[in-house]
Amino acid sequence: MRTDDIGFRVSTGLFGALLIAVVGGIAVVLYTDAVSAIEKFGWQFWQTEIWDPIAGEFGARPFIWGTLYSAVLALLIAAPIALGIAIFISELCPAWLRRPLVFLTELLAAIPSIVYGLWGIFVLVPFTRQLEAATPPWMKALPLFSGPPLGLGMLSAAILLAIMVVPFSSSVAREVLKAVPQAQREAAYALGATRWEAIRMALFYARTGIIGSIMLGFGRALGETMAVTMVIGNTPQVSTSLYAPQYTMAAVIANEFAEAADKLHLHALVEIGLVLFIITLAVNVLSRTFIWSLSNPGRAIRRKVRPAAVAEPA
Amino acid sequence: MRNYWRKGMSHAIVALCAGAVLLALVPLALILFYVLKQGVSAISWTFFTHTPAQIGDPAGGMANGIVGSLIVTGLGALFAIPVGVIAGVYASEYRGTRFAAAVRFAADTLNGVPSIVIGVFAYGVVVLPFQRFSAFAGGFALGIMMLPLVMRTTEELLLLVPPTLREGALALGATRARAVFTVVLPAALPGIVTGILLALARVAGETAPLLFTSLNNAYFSTDPRQPISTLTVQVYTFATSPYPEWHRQAWAGALVLVALVLSCSLLARIATARMEKLQRGA
Secondary structure (H helix, E strand, O other), X not given: OOHHHHHHHHHHHHHHHHHHHHHHHHHHHHHHHHHHHHHHHOOHXXXXXXXXXXXXXXXXXXXXXXXXXXXXXXHHHHHHHHXXXXXXXXXXXXXXXXXXXXXXXXXXXXXXXXXXXXXXXXXXXXXXXXXXXXXXXXXXXXXXXXXXXOOOOHHHHHHHHHHHHHHHHHHHHHHHHHOOOHHHHHHHHHOOOOHHHHHHHHHHHOHHHHHHHXXXXXXXXXXXXXXXXXXXXXXXXXXXXXXXXXXXXXXXXXXXXXXXXXXXXXXXXXXXXXXXXXXXXXXXXXXXXXXXXXXXXXXXXXXXXXXXXXXXXX | OHHHHHHHHHHHHHHHXXXXXXXXXXXXXXXXXXXXXXHHHHOOHHHHHOOOOOOOOOOOOOHHHHHHHHHHHHHHHHHHHHHXXXXXXXXXXXXXXXXXHXXXXXXXXXXXXXXXXHHHHHHHHHHHHHXXXXXXXXXXXXXXXXXXXXXXXXXXXXXXXXXXXXXXXXXXXXXXXXXXXXXXXXXXXXXXXXXXXXXHHHHHOOOXXXXXXXXXXXXXXXXXXXXXXXXXXXXXXXXXXXXXXXXXXXXXXXXXXXXXXXXXXXXXXXXXXXXXXXXXXX
């Protein structure tokens, strides 16, 4: 290796190191800004439900509940749809339709969160309010559908989140399906499989990647801020009701951070941010590992498909 | 009998998948429809030339927000583009190395960090030490968000450049740095520019990281040391206000945002189509 190569390698590598430093920096900065709140409240912070900054009471349980509940609900709606889209685009649709469909789903992903929120407030929320008002009484008896029909609440947030997460998960799942060797499908067809049976084979082959793509969407849903803030109703309470206005971690930071007058309030909000960071980090790392284990062909071949490789014609 | 069942099942699944596509396109159509309908009726020339008006005065606009968004996004791009591009060069040049894998991993991780958390980070790094909200802080937050996008696009596009180009340069006695910066990078430049454009459009539409960094400003300001109005934060403020007058303005702002995103996406699509054509030809 020539000497100037080392200079080039080190100097460009420093810029790469900057990216690593930023990720580390986020963790350090959030921790140092949150440490006084962490020390003062301890685990109590996540176990109490009263959030009253003026009285100095900080219980963050409603936020972590709202974040997880809304993301899980969104995922329940989004996962089958995202998977269906990925299957349709990569396995079923005619070639001429593929590009326009990819473009349209990517457009859905490119629309700013604030536009989703605006649409949510003025179009989706009135719609869900009507839907909620039309609930038959026997359904209202269930805890899932209890409460007055406000429109602003968990249901609107989950639907809006689902809409936002679908293009994201489906584009990753599409890439994952693309990585499945054609021979897998051909083998299934050769054995007389129907279309769905061949697709099922491909799905099974790509199962870790598929789970990864769904989880990546989950990570997105956990951290989504503006759209959720605008439709969830921003009421700190733990409720299983879809109709109840609730709150999320991202939303409380968005709403209160700029106006947090006293230090403790601010630090409590940073602690919420820190935990949100840790949760999304864990979800992302896990899903990337899933996806990576599939798209890294060397490992996949060694681990999974050696018998099939033997059967392939030389 | 069993075969009928299998075929029926297959057809049903195919239909369900097609249904999923239609189901996802419904909200897209609805959102575009409403933004267009409400936005077009609310937008006017004054929207681009005036600052937000008092309630009751219909002559207001978001001129300061539009300029502010440009400034804040520009400030972010100022450091995110060079850092991202060079980090991308590193990751593609030394792609087999452990450190390159670590950089790539950091970029993907950063890409997954919620934008509101980036805002809290920017608050801690820029707002707290200087004791003031500023356009700088907003630019810092947006730049951090751009970094992984720029880095990954650069890396991916550099990998598309045919190895023969680099080998030609090296054979002529160029150093690695020279081969990269005068031959490989220029060859991938159109694609990289497109990618950067998309990244710019994406972060320009961000609201959450600006809420408590660049804050907002009712007046026209271009001073990066002061709080500044941005299009997205202004839309948020207006959308959550109780005044129908302001709601109309918010829709107009949304229309501008969507138009920006749409034109960038179309441009990128045309550019990538052209790139692919070139590659097939080569």
